Amino acid sequence: MPTKKFENIPLAVLDLAPINEGSETGQSFKNSVELARHVEKLGFNRYWLAEHHNMPGIGSSATSVLIGHIAGATSTIRVGSGGIMLPNHAPLVIAEQFGTLEAMYPGRIDLGLGRAPGSDQSTAFALRRTLHSSGDEFPQLVDELENYFSDNPAGRVRAYPGTGLDIPIWLLGSSGFSAQLAAYKGLPFSFASHFAPDFTMQALQLYHQNFKPSAALKEPYAMVGVNIIAADTQERAEWLATSSQQQMFSLMRGEPTTFQPPIDDLKEVWTDREIAIFREKLDSDSMIVGTPDVVQQKLKNFIQKTRANEVIVNSQIFHQEDRLRSYELVAEMME
Template identity: 50%
Template sequence: MTVPLSILDLAPIAPGETARDSFAASVALAQQAETSGYRRVWYAEHHNMATIASSATSVLIAHVASQTSTIRLGSGGVMLPNHSPLTVAEQFGTLETLHPGRIDLGLGRAPGSDQATFRALRRDPASSERFPQDVVELQAFLAGQSRIPGVSATPGAGTNVPLYILGSSTFGAQLAAALGLPFAFASHFAPDMLHDAVAIYRREFQPSTQLDAPYVIAGVNAIASDDSDDAHRQLADVKRARLLMLLRQSGQITVDRTFGDDELDHLLRTPVGAHVASMTTFTGVGTGEEVADYVAEFARSADADEVIVAHSSLATSARLRSVELLADAHARVAA
């Protein structure tokens, strides 16, 4: 049995392009995903990253929703410790009111940033520890059952936007299970605890008003091309780009420092390169059929009910082609 496919759009800003170009690419990708039969597209909250444009996640969702018709759109995720539950309820309540039945709210507790940005966001160091309580408070606002007397989310109350707990460890699995919420594991960049987390979630799941049985979404990377060799060349470029991103984020190199491909390939054999290799552990690469086969086997191994795919090609045109090729091959498998 084949599982539904969805997309995680990282809203990348390619070299030589702008955030505006990234937003246009996100619209085109969502439109292609809608045409190709994907279930949903999610956007992740990141801050202070020169190559990612999805920092104002709810605003990007609104923009894409206005230019699509049926596909579900949501956050994968909103980093709840960066915000008050009331603010998030109002934002996503507004989205659900404007685009009824199409909005998802995935929640994470990571900073989505470095320590300097953590301070710029005015985050309380203890905010991550309040994550479970904040999820419950947010859920109550959306249900119109506020836990704070005299305070209601408008819009938001009664919209019951579905919540999803995102995680890359067993903590998220245990919380999702206890609250009876769907669980999405970030195996597209943090693969190590995937199987343990899913097993814990399924074993400990408690039914809720939102969900009566466990539901797992697992992340995977994909590069599908008309030519398998081209797909592998694209993957090599993706690994080099991720290495540069990690080196710049850590301050090991300046933003304007450049390297040749041979130099980057050498660095990929160092410890920081090993981190890139880990991030791409679960990656389907090749023709549409080869990637579809990989994704199907990944879903079985991960015990996933749905797979959310990060199409990793650097060029927008290649990313759109990957979206199309995987969907077509997946549909043939399903038939």
């Protein structure tokens, strides 16, 4: 199905493969397949999965494996990483993994790269066995990875499969570092405004002002993330949103849990401060919660404010039927 658009820009999906309280990882992956097929039919442009570790409520830690699973269950939608945390991996391994994915699903694979660990420092050490590789080395790691994909790689080591394949590389970020690097290298940039809204405009400005055309991209192309929870009534949307807020609060406390069901009475579970944060989030640009009319207006304002070329939608919703319905309501706004 051809990609549909909202306000003349395509919409994408960000999936963290949530593992619900009382459920299991296998069911999470079944839910992701169902969602991917659903949004493909609805006309969304791409479906990205994010690398996180040591978090019992997120099932997308083996991101490349899950990308292959989703791509194999769909037929036209682009599938990729939002993103691979490159300092956790040897660039050669990522080149081989995504070279394999591109060979299996030609023209449908995206490689989004981040510089954060996607975890705490202890987990980063367990992944890398050393902390010598850090976000500071991210530019060199990206250069090394790009070399493996080139037609004539420098050095003796080759990525098979990988060498000579045209796999779009995106840089992801929640600050100005990756924005400037993406601009310098002439790559598409995706900003994590869904969890770092205060830096959105600054990062996008840095990207646009410093962009240098490249063989990959002639003009800047920026995608921004937004949390959307849409429902047929405002009350149900706000009730559903309490699940994603519980996940945020558990991470703030350093006590990650499985993805929790919505809360009926906030005062029985949350402190006054947490309730105030939740209410503040409902009014922010980064979290759009409500009926289709509310979502449509706020999303339109968000796009006009950021001048985004594409928006990637994160909808962390406990009940699968409500999750599918939320994306369906968003799709009804598309042309």
